[in-house]
Amino acid sequence: xxxxEQHPNLIxxxxxxxxxxxxxxxxxxxxxxxxxxxADSAFADDMCRAADWLVSHFREMGLAVELIETAGHPIVxxxxxxxxxxxxxxxxxxxxxxxxxxxDKWITPPFEPTVRDGNVYARGACDDKGQMxxxxxxxxxxxxxxxxxxxxxxxxxxxxxxxxxEHLGSFLADNTEKLACDCVVISDTSQFAPGVPxxxxxxxxxxxxxxxxxxxxxxxxxxxxxxxxxxPANALCKMLAALVDEEGKIRLPGFYDDVTSLTDRxxxxxxxxxxxxxxxxxxxxxxxxxxxxxxxTLERRWARPSLDINGMTSGYQGEGAKTVLPTxxxxxxxxxxxxxxxxxxxxxxxxxxxxxxxPPGITMELVEYHGAAGIAFxxxxxxxxxxxxxIETGFEARPVFMREGGSIPIVNQFxxxxxxxxxxxxxxxxxxxxxxxxxxxxxxxxxxxxxxxAALWHELASLAQGQ
Amino acid sequence: xxxxEQHPNLIxxxxxxxxxxxxxxxxxxxxxxxxxxxADSAFADDMCRAADWLVSHFREMGLAVELIETAGHPIVxxxxxxxxxxxxxxxxxxxxxxxxxxxDKWITPPFEPTVRDGNVYARGACDDKGQMxxxxxxxxxxxxxxxxxxxxxxxxxxxxxxxxxEHLGSFLADNTEKLACDCVVISDTSQFAPGVPxxxxxxxxxxxxxxxxxxxxxxxxxxxxxxxxxxPANALCKMLAALVDEEGKIRLPGFYDDVTSLTDRxxxxxxxxxxxxxxxxxxxxxxxxxxxxxxxTLERRWARPSLDINGMTSGYQGEGAKTVLPTxxxxxxxxxxxxxxxxxxxxxxxxxxxxxxxPPGITMELVEYHGAAGIAFxxxxxxxxxxxxxIETGFEARPVFMREGGSIPIVNQFxxxxxxxxxxxxxxxxxxxxxxxxxxxxxxxxxxxxxxxAALWHELASLAQGQ
Numbered sequence: 001x002x003x004x005e006q007h008p009n010l011i012x013x014x015x016x017x018x019x020x021x022x023x024x025x026x027x028x029x030x031x032x033x034x035x036x037x038x039a040d041s042a043f044a045d046d047m048c049r050a051a052d053w054l055v056s057h058f059r060e061m062g063l064a065v066e067l068i069e070t071a072g073h074p075i076v077x078x079x080x081x082x083x084x085x086x087x088x089x090x091x092x093x094x095x096x097x098x099x100x101x102x103x104d105k106w107i108t109p110p111f112e113p114t115v116r117d118g119n120v121y122a123r124g125a126c127d128d129k130g131q132m133x134x135x136x137x138x139x140x141x142x143x144x145x146x147x148x149x150x151x152x153x154x155x156x157x158x159x160x161x162x163x164x165x166e167h168l169g170s171f172l173a174d175n176t177e178k179l180a181c182d183c184v185v186i187s188d189t190s191q192f193a194p195g196v197p198x199x200x201x202x203x204x205x206x207x208x209x210x211x212x213x214x215x216x217x218x219x220x221x222x223x224x225x226x227x228x229x230x231x232p233a234n235a236l237c238k239m240l241a242a243l244v245d246e247e248g249k250i251r252l253p254g255f256y257d258d259v260t261s262l263t264d265r266x267x268x269x270x271x272x273x274x275x276x277x278x279x280x281x282x283x284x285x286x287x288x289x290x291x292x293x294x295x296x297t298l299e300r301r302w303a304r305p306s307l308d309i310n311g312m313t314s315g316y317q318g319e320g321a322k323t324v325l326p327t328x329x330x331x332x333x334x335x336x337x338x339x340x341x342x343x344x345x346x347x348x349x350x351x352x353x354x355x356x357x358x359p360p361g362i363t364m365e366l367v368e369y370h371g372a373a374g375i376a377f378x379x380x381x382x383x384x385x386x387x388x389x390x391i392e393t394g395f396e397a398r399p400v401f402m403r404e405g406g407s408i409p410i411v412n413q414f415x416x417x418x419x420x421x422x423x424x425x426x427x428x429x430x431x432x433x434x435x436x437x438x439x440x441x442x443x444x445x446x447x448x449x450x451x452x453x454a455a456l457w458h459e460l461a462s463l464a465q466g467q
Numbered sequence: 468x469x470x471x472e473q474h475p476n477l478i479x480x481x482x483x484x485x486x487x488x489x490x491x492x493x494x495x496x497x498x499x500x501x502x503x504x505x506a507d508s509a510f511a512d513d514m515c516r517a518a519d520w521l522v523s524h525f526r527e528m529g530l531a532v533e534l535i536e537t538a539g540h541p542i543v544x545x546x547x548x549x550x551x552x553x554x555x556x557x558x559x560x561x562x563x564x565x566x567x568x569x570x571d572k573w574i575t576p577p578f579e580p581t582v583r584d585g586n587v588y589a590r591g592a593c594d595d596k597g598q599m600x601x602x603x604x605x606x607x608x609x610x611x612x613x614x615x616x617x618x619x620x621x622x623x624x625x626x627x628x629x630x631x632x633e634h635l636g637s638f639l640a641d642n643t644e645k646l647a648c649d650c651v652v653i654s655d656t657s658q659f660a661p662g663v664p665x666x667x668x669x670x671x672x673x674x675x676x677x678x679x680x681x682x683x684x685x686x687x688x689x690x691x692x693x694x695x696x697x698x699p700a701n702a703l704c705k706m707l708a709a710l711v712d713e714e715g716k717i718r719l720p721g722f723y724d725d726v727t728s729l730t731d732r733x734x735x736x737x738x739x740x741x742x743x744x745x746x747x748x749x750x751x752x753x754x755x756x757x758x759x760x761x762x763x764t765l766e767r768r769w770a771r772p773s774l775d776i777n778g779m780t781s782g783y784q785g786e787g788a789k790t791v792l793p794t795x796x797x798x799x800x801x802x803x804x805x806x807x808x809x810x811x812x813x814x815x816x817x818x819x820x821x822x823x824x825x826p827p828g829i830t831m832e833l834v835e836y837h838g839a840a841g842i843a844f845x846x847x848x849x850x851x852x853x854x855x856x857x858i859e860t861g862f863e864a865r866p867v868f869m870r871e872g873g874s875i876p877i878v879n880q881f882x883x884x885x886x887x888x889x890x891x892x893x894x895x896x897x898x899x900x901x902x903x904x905x906x907x908x909x910x911x912x913x914x915x916x917x918x919x920x921a922a923l924w925h926e927l928a929s930l931a932q933g934q
Contacts, residue, residue, distance in 0.1 A: 204690060208788045217752035223671060223873025226803050227773025228764040230757045233798075234711065234776050241708035244701065281828075285684035288827025290697045297695040306694025309701050310791050311782035316799060321675045321836040323801060323873070324777050331700075332783060334790060336693050360755025361748075369788040406690025406790070 009146050010458045014393075016145040017138065017450050024137045024450060025120075025443060027057075031095075031129050032113040032122040038073055038096035038163045047073050047159055050095045054078075054136075054157055061140050063155075070167035073159030079152065080139070086151035086461045087182035092414065093132030094161035094188070097124035098435045105437035118443055125441035126432040131187035132157060134427060134449030141454055150461030154181060161188075165410055172417040182421070183383045184414045185456065187449065189426030192402055193274055197395045197452075199387055200424035202302065202376030202403035203411055205337035207346045208310075208369035211236070211354070212330045213362050219315070220325040230361030233314040233329040239357045240331060243307055248292040250307055250335070252349040258340045262303050265379055269401050270298045302403035303376075305341060309333045336374075336405060343371025372407045377421050386459035387423045394452025395445075425452070476613050477925045481860075483612040484605065484917050491604045491917060492587075492910060494524075498562070498596050499580040499589040505540055505563035505630045514540050514626055517562045521545075521603075521624055528607050530622075537634035540626030546619065547606070553618035553928045554649035559881065560599025561628035561655070564591035565902045572904035585910055592908035593899040598654035599624060601894060601916030608921055617928030621648060628655075632877055639884040649888070650850045651881045652923065654916065656893030659869055660741055664862045664919075666854055667891035669769065669843030669870035670878055672804035674813045675777075675836035678703070678821070679797045680829050686782070687792040697828030700781040700796040706824045707798060710774055715759040717774055717802070719816040725807045729770050732846055736868050737765045769870035770843075772808060776800045803841075803872060810838025839874045844888050853926035854890045861919025862912075892919070 017024075036050035037043040051067060051074050058065040058078035068075040073096060082088070100110035100123045108114035113122040120130070135155070142149050156179065158168050172179060192198040215232035216225070245251050275298055281289065291300040300306065310333055315326030335346055347368055358364045377384060379401055391399040404424075411422045427449035433439045484491075503517035504510040518534060518541050525532040525545035535542040540563060549555070567577035567590045575581035580589040587597070602622070609616050623646065625635050639646060659665040682699035683692070712718050742765055748756065758767040767773065777800055782793030802813055814835055825831045844851060846868055858866040871891075878889050894916035900906045 206690065206790070208790070210788075215753065220751075221873060222775040222777055222801060223673065223803060224871070225768060226775040226801075226872060227758050227771055228756060228768035228872075229751060229753065230755075231775050233779050234707070234774070236779075237704040237707040237776065238711075240701070240704040244705075284687075284696060286682065286696065286828040287830075288697075289695060290826045290828060291694050301692060301695035304694055307701070308689040308693040308698050308792050309704065309781065309796075310689055310789060311784050311793070312700050312703075312779050312796065313781075313784040314776065315778035317778045317780040321677075321799065321801070322777060323673070323675070325775050326778070329776075329779065332788065334689060334693075334788070336690060359757045361753040361757060363754075404691070405693060405695075406688060 007458060009150070010455060012145045013141050013454045014451055016141040017447070017454055020141070021447050024133070025446065027137070028120070028130055028133050028446065029113045031133065032120070032124055033111055035111045036096050036124070036159065037099050038160055039099055047096065051076050051159060054095060057136065058155070061143050068171065070171065072163075072167050075159065075168070075171055076157040077155065079154040080149045082152045083150065083461070087463070088152045088154065088180065089457070089460055090154045090156060090179060090181040090184045090418070090420065091135045092184055092186045092410065093135070093155070093157045094128045094159065095132070095157050096159045096162050097127070097129070098162050100437070102437060107438055115443065119440040120443055121438055121440045123439055125439050126428040127434040127439065128161065128188045130441040130446055131427050131449065134187060134446060135185065135453045137450045138453035138457065141450070142457060150457055153457065154179060161410070168410060169413055172413055176417060179418055181418060183460070184418070184420045184422045185425060186411070186422060187425050187427055189404070189424050190428040190430050190432070191426055192400050194429060195397060196274060197391050197397055197399040198402045198426055199384060199391070199399050200402055200404050200426060201379065201384055202339070203374060203408055204302070204405050205341065205343060205372045205374035206334055206407050207337060207343040207371045208332070208334040209350065210330060210332045210367040210369065211239070212328065212365040212367070214328050214365070215362050216325070216327055219327050222323045222325040225325050229325060230359050231325050232362055233326055235359050235362050236312070236314065236329040236331055239354060240309060240333065242357060243353070248290060250305060252346065252353050254349055255305070255346065258342065258345070259305060260339045260376070262299060263379065266303070267299070269379070270296070273298065273400055273402070301405040303338055305338050306336045307333060308336075338374040339376045341374060343373060347371065372409060372412055375412060375415055376403060381421060382463050383421050383423055383460070386463045387425055387456060390456035390459045391425065391452045393455035394448045474925060476617070477922060479612045480608050480921045481918055483608040484914070484921055487608065488914050491600075492913065494604070495587070495597055495600050495913065496580045498600065499587070499591055500578055502578045503563050503591070503626065504566050505627055506566055514563065518543050518626060521562060524603065525622070528610050535638065537638065539630070539634050542626065542635070542638055543624040544622065546621040547616045549619045550617065550928070554930070555619045555621065555647065556924070556927055557621045557623060557646060557648040557651045557885070557887065558602045559651055559653045559877065560602065560622070560624045561595045561626065562599070562624050563626045563629050564594070564596070565629050567904070569904060574905055582910065586907040587910055588905055588907045590906055592906050593895040594901040594906065595628065595655045597908040597913055598894050598916065601654060601913060602652065602920045604917045605920035605924065608917070609924060617924055620924065621646060628877070635877060636880055639880055643884060646885055648885060650927070651885070651887045651889045652892060653878070653889060654892050654894055656871070656891050657895040657897050657899070658893055659867050661896060662864060663741060664858050664864055664866040665869045665893055666851060666858070666866050667869055667871050667893060668846065668851055669806070670841060670874055671769070671872050672808065672810060672839045672841035673801055673874050674804060674810040674838045675799070675801040676817065677797060677799045677834040677836065678706070679795065679832040679834070681795050681832070682829050683792070683794055686794050689790045689792040692792050696792060697826050698792050699829055700793055702826050702829050703779070703781065703796040703798055706821060707776060707800065709824060710820070715757060717772060719813065719820050721816055722772070722813065725809065725812070726772060727806045727843070729766060730846070733770070734766070736846070737763070740765065740867055740869070768872040770805055772805050773803045774800060775803070805841040806843045808841060810840060814838065839876060839879055842879060842882055843870060848888060849930050850888050850890055850927070853930045854892055854923060857923035857926045858892065858919045860922035861915045
């Protein structure tokens with residue numbers, strides 16, 4: 001039991017949460033029954049219904065609400081009144097869901113929430129209606145039981161997360177003052193494992209490229225020309241192989257200059273995680289792994305840069321043998337970046353590295369796709385500490401501090417546009433079948449999430465008062 | 468003028484050839500009008516008509532003829548009587564042709580021989596009806612003008628060359644005594660350039676492989692897993708790049724042990740060829756070439772082993788970016804081999820080289836496709852000298868001695884099954900559009916080819932008498 005649980009206001013709020021557990025589930029089920037599939041225009045009316053549901057909900061809670069139209073699906077914005085001396089938190093979530101396809105693989109209909117083994121099965125149960133609603137319900141609990149919130153909360157619930165958040169960026173850019181906040185709270189990730197809640201405090205960035213090498217102006221007979229003409233597929237292998245050394249280090253000059261090292265505390269935290277290397281390999285059916293020397297698998301995936309070829313194509317790919325010296329060879333590949341690497345700097349270093357490697361007889365075209373910086377908030381951040389306390393209240397377990405190897409573009413957006421720290425508080429599980437049939441969400445975790453969120457508002461408010 | 472031209476019999480024969488120039492062209496046109504497309508069963512009757520045309524022709528010439536049925540298209544076999552003290556020559560050719568597709572690209576119909584600018588345009592004009600018929604017409608000229616041949620000649624004219632010569636191997640194997648000969652004459656190649664007739668005295672061999680590397684049991688998210696799991700596409704590039712060093716040498720241990728060096732004479736002969744490196748690069752639209760250090764382009768293509776990746780495939784190959792760590796990566800690649808490299812030895816060395824390079828987390832499957840040894844007859848061979856003299860008689864130009872970078876499986880077959888030296892005497896040009904629309908053959912070269920062939924029988928016969 002943390003100290004926060006002893007605070008009279010919070011005790012009252014948590015009691016409210018506990019006594020309205022079934023009512024909150026009923027509300028969740030209402031929202032899950034609306035098939036708000038953003039990718040399919042056949043569901044356009046349902047998208048509006050889902051947005052309207054949120055608008056009424058927020059209005060009924062006494063928040064100031066706006067339905068903000070975009071060229072795509074609307075953004076629902078709500079806020080509570082400012083609280084003098086307390087920080088401002090912004091909740092981000094999304095009311096759109098993935099298409100249910102393949103629909104015939106669902107045990108029960110995707111938009112008819114059904115409970116089995118303590119989980120609710122429905123499209124959007126976890127991603128993100130269930131997780132997002134934990135914050136809505138915690139705010140409602142505060143407002144109903146205590147009459148007001150201990151800090152100002154703003155909510156941005158968009159309808160285009162599953163289709164690329166196309167209009168979120170300009171909304172943030174155009175409303176930096178309105179959206180000004182100290183921290184952003186997002187629950188759209190997972191716990192580390194069942195019973196092991198997690199705060200994700202870092203993400204890797206990315207720099208994605210496509211390399212085209214062109215040799216002779218047509219496919220040649222590899223018998224007639226082989227050995228006398230530079231083969232672009234041979235050149236491609238050689239150039240890509242040159243990017244990584246025997247120790248698994250990327251050979252671009254200066255590549256590691258801006259890499260922030262892991263702190264001792266981070267390495268210790270991760271060593272303590274219930275991660276079983278053998279189990280990891282078994283699940284992937286591999287007899288071992290390789291990677292950057294001197295780092296564990298979690299360190300390599302979460303906090304070290306890497307290079308992966310994502311696709312390769314050249315010459316004859318059908319059955320059997322064809323003696324062709326191909327005119328062209330291409331590869332898609334991407335670096336995962338970590339703080340404080342700059343994608344633009346990596347791109348320049350890559351180009352400078354590859355150009356001298358292009359052999360006579362080959363022309364190179366290097367296409368740049370998206371780049372995003374890695375991001376990591378300091379473990380010592382008071383917001384992280386506040387969130388950890390709140391999660392302990394809600395889940396009765398201390399959360400672990402983890403990072404993610406992938407990028408979440410909206411996190412970069414919020415951080416860059418609003419200068420706010422982003423708290424990724426995941427209530428889901430890794431096997432919740434996001435984007436797959438039979439998506440689920442644990443109803444116990446839904447309840448715990450509401451409790452944790454309720455405690456979070458208290459913790460954040462106390463934090464500011466104490467600072 | 469060579470001495471052979473002064474021989475009374477040959478003079479008589481060459482006079483016959485000259486005076487029947489148009490009659491021979493008429494015969495060629497008869498054969499070209501038969502659409503003997505071996506690949507398409509719709510032309511089965513025409514295949515029989517073409518074979519029958521040859522049978523009647525040989526019979527009319529007084530040769531012993533057999534139509535040998537196979538499970539595919541028949542082989543036409545003919546022979547003249549043995550000549551005491553003279554060598555035995557075997558002529559190989561084929562009466563089948565490539566499909567004319569795309570038919571609409573022909574300026575005149577593919578099976579209606581048409582003369583333009585001194586060339587006959589028709590499918591099979593050069594490959595191989597026109598070239599093959601030079602030998603038939605030279606034999607006819609000898610028989611008509613001199614009553615007999617100065618040596619025994621056997622002819623094997625098959626109908627499946629364009630579909631892989633499936634039944635030729637067993638025919639050779641089953642008839643080694645009947646087909647016994649000192650040299651095999653094949654006219655199914657090209658001159659080095661217009662006005663530069665050539666004898667091809669060597670071919671490279673091949674060892675073709677497909678390498679499959681399998682990593683994790685499914686495609687993974689390259690953000691979540693990248694750096695922590697061995698990527699099979701990365702591994703493929705690294706393993707293939709390791710096969711060739713900075714000097715363009717293949718790094719398999721022992722790979723060069725059995726490579727026969729070029730003789731000084733060969734290097735000199737090739738240096739003297741009208742080969743323009745700049746022109747070669749211009750035609751391929753490349754700004755240079757790479758290859759094994761210390762060798763010219765022709766040496767690299769004709770007499771040095773090489774490694775070419777023929778195809779590669781892995782991961783995402785569509786438009787745009789996909790952050791996938793692929794489960795699998797594959798490449799097709801082949802070594803070109805030269806005398807006296809053994810494909811089986813190369814295969815063993817390759818496997819031994821690659822196996823230790825397979826990184827943890829990857830399983831390798833190496834598929835062996837066809838292997839064939841390289842072949843080269845010594846430039847000092849009396850048969851080559853005889854052929855060179857004959858070509859000088861027919862073409863009024865001394866032929867150059869070249870090799871080819873590709874393999875011609877039937878050459879290996881004849882050499883291995885019958886132990887005979889193979890003379891590749893090409894009358895075609897590099898732009899004769901073999902296998903393409905508007906195939907052509909120079910009628911002057913047809914006539915010169917008949918004269919050269921007529922002289923060849925005399926030269927070979929003299930050769931034996933002189934030995």
